[in-house]
Amino acid sequence: MKETADNLDRYYTDSRGRKVHVIRYDRENSRVIFMRDGYEHPCFEPLKTFQERYTRVGEVKP
Numbered sequence: 001m002k003e004t005a006d007n008l009d010r011y012y013t014d015s016r017g018r019k020v021h022v023i024r025y026d027r028e029n030s031r032v033i034f035m036r037d038g039y040e041h042p043c044f045e046p047l048k049t050f051q052e053r054y055t056r057v058g059e060v061k062p
Contacts, residue, residue, distance in 0.1 A: 012054040
């Protein structure tokens with residue numbers, strides 16, 4: 001199976017101001033994969049939805 005996700009290290013905020021850490025972009029399914037603070041499983045959104053709902057911010061130090 002060929003790899004279809006690009007590894008990323010970017011931070012965004014959602015419409016409620018919650019920070020998310022984008023870790024991958026899945027080209028095959030056109031979706032953004034990210035982690036939420038306090039949640040152990042990856043979350044994902046279609047690219048278009050992610051672009052509408054999230055704003056990129058500078059790197060957040062843990």
